[in-house]
Amino acid sequence: MSAAWRSIFTYNKFAQITARAVRQSLKEEQRIAAEKRGLTAVRYQQWESGQGGAQVVLSEELAAKSS
Numbered sequence: 001m002s003a004a005w006r007s008i009f010t011y012n013k014f015a016q017i018t019a020r021a022v023r024q025s026l027k028e029e030q031r032i033a034a035e036k037r038g039l040t041a042v043r044y045q046q047w048e049s050g051q052g053g054a055q056v057v058l059s060e061e062l063a064a065k066s067s
Helices: 011-025 028-038 058-066
Strands: 043-049 053-057
Touching: 011 028
Parallel strands: none
Antiparallel strands: 043 053
């Protein structure tokens, strides 16, 4: 019975649902801190001839495109 969710959700979806439930059950201060930890920033950097180029933050790039 403990793996009944497997027929409905993938593991990643199950983990996402349970993490959201835990964050929502926390007190306000702890909830805000947990939500901040849950944010993901993706950066990448183009390398040529052993030299790293400028780092590009993907979330800022997406925000600029949508505005």
